Amino acid sequence: xxxxxxxxxxxxxxxxxxxxxxxxxxxxxxxxxxxxxxxxxxxxxxxxxxxxxxxxxxxxxxxxxxxxxxxxxxxxxxxxxxxxxxxxxxxxxxxxxxxxxxxxxxxxxxxxxxxxxxxxxxxxxxxxxxxxxxxxxxxxxxxxxxxxxxxxxxxxxxxxxxxxxxxxxxxxxxxxxxxxxxxxxxxxxxxxxxxxxxxxxxxxxxxxxxxxxxxxxxxxxxxxxxxxxxxxxxxxxxxxxxxxxxxxxxxxxxxxxxxxxxxxxxxxxxxxxxxxxxxxxxxxxxxxxxxxxxxxxxxxxxxxxxxxxxxxxxxxxxxxxxxxxxxx
Amino acid sequence: xxxxxxxxxxxxxxxxxxxxxxxxxxxxxxxxxxxxxxxxxxxxxxxxxxxxxxxxxxxxxxxxxxxxxxxxxxxxxxxxxxxxxxxxxxxxxxxxxxxxxxxxxxxxxxxxxxxxxxxxxxxxxxxxxxxxxxxxxxxxxxxxxxxxxxxxxxxxxxxxxxxxxxxxxxxxxxxxxxxxxxxxxxxxxxxxxxxxxxxxxxxxxxxxxxxxxxxxxxxxxxxxxxxxxxxxxxxxxxxxxxxxxxxxxx
Numbered sequence: 001x002x003x004x005x006x007x008x009x010x011x012x013x014x015x016x017x018x019x020x021x022x023x024x025x026x027x028x029x030x031x032x033x034x035x036x037x038x039x040x041x042x043x044x045x046x047x048x049x050x051x052x053x054x055x056x057x058x059x060x061x062x063x064x065x066x067x068x069x070x071x072x073x074x075x076x077x078x079x080x081x082x083x084x085x086x087x088x089x090x091x092x093x094x095x096x097x098x099x100x101x102x103x104x105x106x107x108x109x110x111x112x113x114x115x116x117x118x119x120x121x122x123x124x125x126x127x128x129x130x131x132x133x134x135x136x137x138x139x140x141x142x143x144x145x146x147x148x149x150x151x152x153x154x155x156x157x158x159x160x161x162x163x164x165x166x167x168x169x170x171x172x173x174x175x176x177x178x179x180x181x182x183x184x185x186x187x188x189x190x191x192x193x194x195x196x197x198x199x200x201x202x203x204x205x206x207x208x209x210x211x212x213x214x215x216x217x218x219x220x221x222x223x224x225x226x227x228x229x230x231x232x233x234x235x236x237x238x239x240x241x242x243x244x245x246x247x248x249x250x251x252x253x254x255x256x257x258x259x260x261x262x263x264x265x266x267x268x269x270x271x272x273x274x275x276x277x278x279x280x281x282x283x284x285x286x287x288x289x290x291x292x293x294x295x296x297x298x299x300x301x302x303x304x305x306x307x308x309x310x311x312x313x314x315x316x317x318x319x320x321x322x323x324x325x326x327x328x
Numbered sequence: 329x330x331x332x333x334x335x336x337x338x339x340x341x342x343x344x345x346x347x348x349x350x351x352x353x354x355x356x357x358x359x360x361x362x363x364x365x366x367x368x369x370x371x372x373x374x375x376x377x378x379x380x381x382x383x384x385x386x387x388x389x390x391x392x393x394x395x396x397x398x399x400x401x402x403x404x405x406x407x408x409x410x411x412x413x414x415x416x417x418x419x420x421x422x423x424x425x426x427x428x429x430x431x432x433x434x435x436x437x438x439x440x441x442x443x444x445x446x447x448x449x450x451x452x453x454x455x456x457x458x459x460x461x462x463x464x465x466x467x468x469x470x471x472x473x474x475x476x477x478x479x480x481x482x483x484x485x486x487x488x489x490x491x492x493x494x495x496x497x498x499x500x501x502x503x504x505x506x507x508x509x510x511x512x513x514x515x516x517x518x519x520x521x522x523x524x525x526x527x528x529x530x531x532x533x534x535x536x537x538x539x540x541x542x543x544x545x546x547x548x549x550x551x552x553x554x555x556x557x558x559x560x561x562x563x564x565x566x567x568x569x570x571x572x573x574x575x576x577x578x
Binding site: 079208211212213214215216218219221222223224225226264265268269270271 | 380401413415425
């Protein structure tokens with residue numbers, strides 16, 4: 001509780017900042033008037049607020065929350081602080097779907113063709129994972145199946161890039177793969193919100209089981225946790241949340257890995273307490289990074305995923321350094 | 329009151345039965361020591377009885393739905409896993425998992441307090457459970473199983489790796505639980521402590537039950553020789569049965 005309230009305030013502030021910062025020079029008053037349809041807002045202002053900034057801020061909230069939460073759930077389930085949501089191959093497969101949509105030109109057919117193709121990719125990956133590590137698989141099978149699916153999706157993505165008809169198409173795909181929230185519409189929000197919210201709701205219910213897993217699989221099962229149900233809920237919840245997040249925003253790295261790490265001590269290391277905290281922390285990190293992208297290089301179209309990795313990797317190194325010192 | 333009934337329980341690993349047609353009942357008030365050399369099937373017997381391993385034959389516990397079973401029997405596995413640096417209090421409170429319906433209430437906190445007090449861990453309450461010594465961690469994990477407050481407690485080598493005083497204190501905790509009307513089943517390797525504290529011993533060899541009864545009837549020189557390959561000094565003293573292995577036969 002001590003952690004959740006400040007995090008919620010931080011997310012609310014960043015969400016507001018995300019709405020108020022942008023290349024269109026609007027005062028906060030004008031922005032809010034345009035957003036809520038008050039008097040004195042021009043049609044252009046209303047368009048900027050409702051069709052550009054609002055979807056961007058909402059997606060930052062949803063995508064960040066999905067990544068943080070599924071990262072915490074995955075680490076809790078595997079009892080490994082190095083686990084991240086991409087481990088089950090959904091991120092890679094969604095990226096492959098998106099790249100295929102760009103390659104075949106299907107992305108131009110209608111506005112949501114690309115995210116839908118990415119969702120289809122994620123769904124294929126989940127099907128494959130469930131087939132390999134579903135009802136009777138072990139934790140190790142799940143990890144191995146995830147690695148195999150990721151590797152396959154990565155190889156196929158590289159193949160598509162390799163065979164891309166012209167450098168311009170290849171660049172477009174590369175940029176998409178880096179992850180961004182720029183130029184998304186409310187349509188993207190409506191597409192991504194249901195699977196993300198459903199996935200997050202499923203993952204938030206895993207707290208009790210993940211706590212029990214602290215004592216190992218045998219002890220957890222003897223305390224009334226159903227291991228198969230837990231594993232399948234985890235796979236489906238992560239796939240829905242991360243698959244939809246990747247479908248609309250591309251592959252945004254390091255959020256799912258670093259955020260649970262940063263918050264673990266603060267919540268007393270309890271996996272159930274880490275779930276909501278990481279959802280808020282992930283949202284804060286993605287919103288902050290998305291604001292930073294706009295402030296640092298507004299004209300250069302700096303990609304969000306590049307920034308999260310640039311910030312995330314040194315942060316991660318620092319955490320390793322600190323834990324090394326704690327052990328010494 | 330019967331807490332556990334096994335009816336010709338068989339657990340197979342591949343084709344080979346590691347527990348072979350064991351029938352057993354455990355009643356309230358009993359502290360049953362499960363003896364047998366490595367690979368005799370002690371762990372598989374308990375895991376099969378709890379429904380954690382596929383099995384043939386009947387087990388009254390395995391027949392229950394998971395949550396009801398978790399309220400009927402607590403299980404302390406041999407592997408001492410503490411995956412995250414949680415506080416001792418948080419770890420012990422995990423034992424309340426099967427009783428929780430939402431947030432832990434006063435009854436849960438009272439159960440945690442009782443378990444900590446029983447294991448003499450009050451001073452450790454706020455310590456990081458992963459930073460404790462192996463023996464302290466073992467005691468914390470026993471407290472977790474006690475906090476579950478089930479009629480039956482099953483423990484796999486609960487005193488392995490504890491110092492002699494902690495071993496005796498733990499055996500006393502189990503014996504007192506039994507006197508208070510719980511049932512305890514523990515796989516043990518220390519024949520001397522098993523002889524002194526258990527109310528009943530069950531000896532396994534090759535997955536079969538070879539002896540079942542009061543300590544002095546099970547820990548005979550003949551049984552120790554054929555099952556463990558040991559010759560031992562067995563004597564009834566004023567302090568109870570004393571068993572000391574002296575050497576290996578053959």
